[in-house]
Amino acid sequence: MEDIKNYTLDELKEFLTTKGYHQFYAKQIFSWLYKKRLEDFDEMTNISKEGRRFLKENFYFSQLKLLKREISRDGTEKFLFNLPDNSGIETVFIPEEKRRTLCLSTQVGCRFNCKFCLSGQGGFKRNLTVSEIINQYLAVADLIAPDKITNVVFMGIGEPLDNFEHTLKAIEIFMEPLGIYLGKRKICISTCGLIPQIKKLSDLKLGIKLSLSLHSPDDNIRTQIMPVNKKHPLGEVIKAIRSFSNQKYPITFEYILIKGLNTRKEDTLELAKLLRGINYIINLIPYNAPASLKPGFLKEPGFRELKPPLPEEVDNFKEELIKKGIFASVRKSRGEDINAACGQLRALWKGNGSIY
Numbered sequence: 527m528e529d530i531k532n533y534t535l536d537e538l539k540e541f542l543t544t545k546g547y548h549q550f551y552a553k554q555i556f557s558w559l560y561k562k563r564l565e566d567f568d569e570m571t572n573i574s575k576e577g578r579r580f581l582k583e584n585f586y587f588s589q590l591k592l593l594k595r596e597i598s599r600d601g602t603e604k605f606l607f608n609l610p611d612n613s614g615i616e617t618v619f620i621p622e623e624k625r626r627t628l629c630l631s632t633q634v635g636c637r638f639n640c641k642f643c644l645s646g647q648g649g650f651k652r653n654l655t656v657s658e659i660i661n662q663y664l665a666v667a668d669l670i671a672p673d674k675i676t677n678v679v680f681m682g683i684g685e686p687l688d689n690f691e692h693t694l695k696a697i698e699i700f701m702e703p704l705g706i707y708l709g710k711r712k713i714c715i716s717t718c719g720l721i722p723q724i725k726k727l728s729d730l731k732l733g734i735k736l737s738l739s740l741h742s743p744d745d746n747i748r749t750q751i752m753p754v755n756k757k758h759p760l761g762e763v764i765k766a767i768r769s770f771s772n773q774k775y776p777i778t779f780e781y782i783l784i785k786g787l788n789t790r791k792e793d794t795l796e797l798a799k800l801l802r803g804i805n806y807i808i809n810l811i812p813y814n815a816p817a818s819l820k821p822g823f824l825k826e827p828g829f830r831e832l833k834p835p836l837p838e839e840v841d842n843f844k845e846e847l848i849k850k851g852i853f854a855s856v857r858k859s860r861g862e863d864i865n866a867a868c869g870q871l872r873a874l875w876k877g878n879g880s881i882y
Contacts, residue, residue: 530555530585531657534698535705551577556704559587563668590661595669602861604871605666609634609658613651615683616871617662619670620860626670627677630662631871632693633684638718640739641751642782642813642832644865644872645683653689659696663706678708681716681737683871687723694727697734710734716780718754719763728770736770737778738763740808742788743796751784751832760800768804776805781854782869783840784813785833794846801852808847808854812840814862814869 533541535556539549554572558564565587567578593614594606603619618629636643637650667675678700680686686693693715700708714735717724727736740760742748749755771777779801783789801808813834835843840856847854859868 527584527586529588529655529657530559530581531588531660531699532655532695534656534695535702545580547577547580551581553704555581556702560699560702560705560707563664565589588657588661590658590665592665592669598861600860603666603670604861604865605662605669607662607665609654611652615654615658615662617666617682618861618871619666619675621673625676626673627679628663628666628675629679629682630659631682631684632659632680632686632689636684637688638685638752638754640718640754640869642741642784643869645869647872653692654684656692656695656699659692660699660706663700677712677714679714679716679737681714681868685718685720686715687717687720687727690723690726694730697732701732711775714778718752719758719760720754721758721762721766724763724766724770728766733775735775735778736767737780738767739782740779741782741784743793743800744788747788751787764800764804771805776807779806779808780811780868781808782811782813783835783843785835785839787832789835789839789843791846794843794850794852797847798850798852808852809857810840810844810854811857811859811868814859 530538535552538552538555542551543549551573554570558570564570567573567581567585570578570581573581588610590607590609592605593608596604598604601621603621605617605619607615607617609615613634615631615634617631620627620629631654633653634651635649636646639646663675663678680693697713697715699705700713701710710733714737715727716737716739718739724736739752740748741751743760745755745760748760767777781788797808813832815832815834844854844856865872
């Protein structure tokens with residue numbers, strides 16, 4: 527049997543047609559599953575009894591097991607989910623006045639090991655399936671009801687473009703009018719800078735937003751904190767980004783500010799040169815040191831050397847950017863007290879029934 531939530535609408539249509547069933551069943555199933563939130567084929571009454579029997583014999587409905595739900599003093603919520611192989615992932619819900627954003631994970635662990643990010647400290651285990659991505663949304667949507675999720679960002683555990691196929695299929699389900707039906711401008715993919723995948727995403731012209739983890743305009747410094755820069759150097763990443771930025775909407779550049787490392791005056795000058803001619807938004811994010819972790823838990827010695835910038839360091843950096851014609855906003859971190867802020871997600875699940 528197969529997990530029906532791994533199927534896009536077109537894939538489900540094709541499958542049913544090859545088995546001799548009308549493809550209209552696929553539309554009905556999507557409506558029951560994603561609009562009416564029904565996960566029981568017997569209750570899909572506009573499908574024939576024979577059709578329902580066939581569906582029950584070939585498909586099942588997967589769900590995630592909630593292990594822990596934490597609520598920050600600022601209202602941010604973090605959910606720890608257990609996967610069928612006993613792995614763990616974390617999902618974050620960020621309520622704001624005009625939007626309610628869900629931050630999704632796309633992998634168990636991460637292979638890119640950025641030094642400011644906890645997600646890669648334990649290494650990479652596997653990609654999430656389409657259904658595991660979709661189920662994060664469905665589970666949290668049920669848990670926060672009657673509030674509704676308005677935006678989805680792929681900024682949780684893992685590199686979304688490293689799980690390209692499954693991430694794009696999940697987005698197709700999110701955007702499908704008979705499915706979850708989020709507007710294309712309500713979806714944002716974040717990447718550390720995987721050049722072939724950025725180009726491929728650009729060619730698809732989906733209209734979704736793209737965010738690049740930039741963090742330094744200097745190749746040497748960026749490589750220190752983002753080893754992926756060795757294989758995908760910043761200059762080549764920016765070339766790929768330029769084609770994407772020509773699609774009407776600005777690229778978002780995320781820039782984590784680290785004390786004494788990437789907040790120099792010369793960094794602002796290099797940023798001005800690097801971003802010339804690109805339609806962009808820059809978010810400045812003071813580094814979030816991991817909170818409340820057991821001593822010795824992190825194995826990366828360099829990770830402990832990173833420190834948040836002083837408030838005046840942040841202000842000075844922003845002012846220097848403004849002088850050079852670069853508008854940047856300082857993004858307030860959310861959920862720091864529950865390790866839900868940028869770079870803090872880890873899924874602290876031992877897999878034996880206990881949590882770190």
